[in-house]
Each structure stands twice: as structure tokens, then as C-alpha cells.
Amino acid sequence: MASVSTPLFGQLPTGWKQHDWDRERPAIVTPGELAGPVAPPSDAIVLFDGMSLDKWRSADGGPAKWVIKEGVMESVPGSGYVYTADSFGDVQLHVEWAAPMKVVGKSQGRGNSGVFLQGLFEVQVLDSFDNITYADGQAGAIYGQYPPLVNASRKPGEWQTYDIVFRRPHYEENGTLQQPARMTVFHNGVLVQDNVRPLGPTSWLQHHRYSKSEEKRPLSFQDHGNPVRYRNVWLRELPPESIPQPKSPYDPVIVDLTEEQKKKLVGSYQRSGGGTWEITSKNGKLYLNIIVNPLELIPHSASEFGLKYTAGLVTIQYDDAGNPKELEFQMGGDTSRAVRAP
Numbered sequence: 372m373a374s375v376s377t378p379l380f381g382q383l384p385t386g387w388k389q390h391d392w393d394r395e396r397p398a399i400v401t402p403g404e405l406a407g408p409v410a411p412p413s414d415a416i417v418l419f420d421g422m423s424l425d426k427w428r429s430a431d432g433g434p435a436k437w438v439i440k441e442g443v444m445e446s447v448p449g450s451g452y453v454y455t456a457d458s459f460g461d462v463q464l465h466v467e468w469a470a471p472m473k474v475v476g477k478s479q480g481r482g483n484s485g486v487f488l489q490g491l492f493e494v495q496v497l498d499s500f501d502n503i504t505y506a507d508g509q510a511g512a513i514y515g516q517y518p519p520l521v522n523a524s525r526k527p528g529e530w531q532t533y534d535i536v537f538r539r540p541h542y543e544e545n546g547t548l549q550q551p552a553r554m555t556v557f558h559n560g561v562l563v564q565d566n567v568r569p570l571g572p573t574s575w576l577q578h579h580r581y582s583k584s585e586e587k588r589p590l591s592f593q594d595h596g597n598p599v600r601y602r603n604v605w606l607r608e609l610p611p612e613s614i615p616q617p618k619s620p621y622d623p624v625i626v627d628l629t630e631e632q633k634k635k636l637v638g639s640y641q642r643s644g645g646g647t648w649e650i651t652s653k654n655g656k657l658y659l660n661i662i663v664n665p666l667e668l669i670p671h672s673a674s675e676f677g678l679k680y681t682a683g684l685v686t687i688q689y690d691d692a693g694n695p696k697e698l699e700f701q702m703g704g705d706t707s708r709a710v711r712a713p
Contacts, residue, residue: 389515389576390505397506400521402559405530409465411605418455418590419444419604427453428589437594443469444601446484446594453594454490458587461609464488464535469600470498472528476597478504482527485514485593488537491572491584492552494564496599499524511556511563514573519556519563530602531559538612539586546583622669622677632673633657636687640698640709648698648709659685659700678702 387394411417418426421442427435429451436450444453470482482498492513499510499522506512510531511519525531536555543549556564572579592601633652640648649660650668657676658665668676668685676685683702690696698709 385516385570387507389578390508392505394506394518396503396509397519397522397563400523400561402523402525402561405525405532405559408467408603409532411465411603412607415465415605415607416457417605419601421602424453426456428456429453437592440600442602444604446592446597446599446601448594448596448598451594452487452591454589454591456589458585458589459489459606459608460539460587461611462488462535462537462590463607463609464533464537464590465603465605466533466535466601467530467603468496468533469530469602470496470527471598474498474527477502479508481597482599483593483595483597484599485595486533486535487591487593488535488552488554489539489588490591491588492537492554492569493573493593494533494535494554494556496593498527500526511558513554513556513564513567513569515575516570516573517564517567519558520565521561521563523558523561523563525559533558534560536609538609540581542581542583548581551581621682622671624671626670626672628657628670628673635693636695638695639712641712642707642709644707647712648700650698661700 421439424435424437424439424444427437429436435453437447437453438445464486466486468484474481479497481502482496484496485493486496487493495508495510495512495514497504497508497510506518507515509519509522510524511522534557538553540548540552541550551568553566553568554564555566570578571581636650636657637652638650640650642648651658651660651665657668657670659668666681667679669679670676674687674689677683678685681702683700686699687695688697688699695711697711700707700709
């Protein structure tokens with residue numbers, strides 16, 4: 372896989388070296404009860420439903436070497452990581468996992484696995500219930516970088532959930548990092564990573580810089596020698612964060628009204644159903660005053676006005692003498708009317 376190195380970090384270093392035993396460990400929080408598997412939404416891609424591993428591969432691209440037991444995917448020690456057959460970029464990922472019920476080992480040797488976004492950024496899976504380890508390596512950590520905000524772990528053998536929002540890194544054409552990856556993680560419904568920016572791909576005993584790669588890559592689960600179980604794995608592919616722009620301008624025609632035209636419009640308007648609206652003038656601009664905030668009017672003609680910051684339309688009807696007699700205000704699918712006060 373070709374890559375282009377970039378000298379930039381995703382953000383400033385945290386000030387800690389990886390796995391510092393003196394780094395403060397997160398407070399313990401007891402999560403709410405999990406009633407059962409969380410059903411995927413209608414637009415989800417189901418990666419594992421308990422029936423088959425068809426959507427998973429081993430490192431060599433062959434069939435996944437993990438096993439299914441009673442509708443649950445289980446890591447086989449020594450079998451290696453499993454990877455999704457398809458590749459993904461920005462996602463909302465739901466994973467349910469359980470460490471072995473029988474407690475064996477301690478620290479990193481107890482119920483260890485990991486959820487890797489794009490195969491690069493690990494959310495640590497670990498039996499962290501009454502199990503002391505380094506802060507940036509416990510359950511819910513962005514491994515080796517960010518400890519979770521709290522320790523929301525359930526007891527060994529109990530099902531736990533990760534809900535992860537992942538935004539992939541972006542690069543310039545020359546490989547320069549434009550925007551680092553971002554990750555938000557809920558562990559058992561509790562926020563443990565709040566839109567953090569990994570310093571680079573996560574790793575054990577090393578720091579890797581960002582380097583340009585494919586926009587979409589497989590997800591993976593780690594085999595760390597412990598029979599960790601997974602079930603009910605699904606994701607939603609997220610749209611780009613850019614905001615689609617309107618196909619046409621809101622105010623295609625803007626005219627200049629004469630001072631006499633503006634003067635005629637200024638005054639009070641009695642709203643149908645009660646209340647009074649005011650059209651005022653300041654520094655040559657007209658404003659419609661409703662409730663609290665004055666709305667600047669953008670004249671399309673002497674009879675039709677847009678609003679500067681809000682999608683809406685104000686229409687003025689005139690009498691035979693050319694004086695305003697009625698105001699119609701359209702916004703958000705609703706229409707209100709008011710008549711010119713005497």
C-alpha cells in the first residue's frame with residue numbers, strides 16, 4: 372500500500388508518554404442495564420448478525436478464522452485479526468462485545484482485543500472491571516493516546532457496547548495532513564471519548580505519524596490471545612461534513628428603494644390573531660420587528676422582500692393610492708398576515 376509521509380501531527384502531544392503508570396486513571400461509573408442487543412436502524416449495514424462470517428476476512432484475504440458459537444463471533448487465539456470484506460470511511464459504528472467470564476490474567480492480559488477504525492485507530496477492548504492497567508490502555512481508550520473519560524466497564528462475561536463516531540483523516544494532494552481523524556466513543560451508553568483527534572495511527576511502543584492512504588479501508592477486530600466475543604455489529608456510513616449549497620441564490624434580484632418608498636413602509640401593522648408588528652428604518656435599511664429581534668429586509672421590489680439571515684418572504688400589498696395596506700409574512704411553511712394600522 373503506497374503512502375506519502377507527512378511531518379504534521381493531528382494535534383499537539385498530550386504531554387504523556389504511552390502507558391505511563393503514573394497517569395491518573397479515569398473514575399469508575401456504573402452504566403445502565405443493557406436490555407438486549409441494540410437493533411440496527413433502517414439504513415445500517417449489518418456486519419455480523421450471528422449467522423455467518425461472510426462479511427469478514429483474515430489478514431491474507433481468505434475466510435475469517437474466528438468461530439461462531441451460539442450466534443456470537445469469538446476470537447480464536449493465534450488466528451490473527453479479522454477484517455471487514457468491505458472498506459469504509461466516515462462511520463457510526465455499533466459493536467457489542469464481552470470479555471471471558473472466567474477471569475484469567477491481569478492488566479493487559481485480561482480480556483484483551485480491540486476495535487480498529489480503518490485498521491489504524493484502535494478503541495481498546497479490555498476487561499477493565501476491577502483490573503488495574505495503564506490509563507491509556509483500558510477499555511474505551513484510544514490506545515496509547517487518550518484514556519477514557521470514565522471507566523464504564525461491566526463485569527467479566529457481561530455484554531458491553533461501543534458506539535463510535537469516526538471521521539477519517541483528510542490529506543492534501545501532496546500528502547500533507549489537512550485534517551486529522553476524529554473519534555467520539557460511548558461505552559455502555561456513557562461518553563468516554565469526546566471528539567478527540569488521534570495523534571496518528573495507534574500502536575504499541577511506537578508513535579506513527581499520519582501518512583496518506585485510501586479514503587476507505589476495512590475495519591478490524593484484534594486477536595490478542597484472549598477469547599473475546601462479539602455480536603450485533605453494524606454501522607452507518609456518514610455523509611461528508613460539507614454543507615450542500617443552494618442551487619440558486621436566495622435573493623436573485625436586489626433593488627434600491629427610494630427614500631419615499633421606504634418612508635411609506637415604516638409603521639405599525641396589526642397582526643391577524645393579535646399583536647403588532649413594526650417596520651422600522653435605520654441607516655437606510657428596513658427592518659421587520661416581530662417578537663424580539665428585528666429582521667433586516669432585502670428588497671426584491673417595492674412589494675417583495677427577503678430576509679438577510681433567514682429563509683422567508685415578506686409581501687406588501689398597496690391600496691389604489693399607493694399606500695401599504697397589508698403585510699404577508701412567510702417562513703418555515705407558515706403564513707401570517709397583518710394590516711396597516713391607522
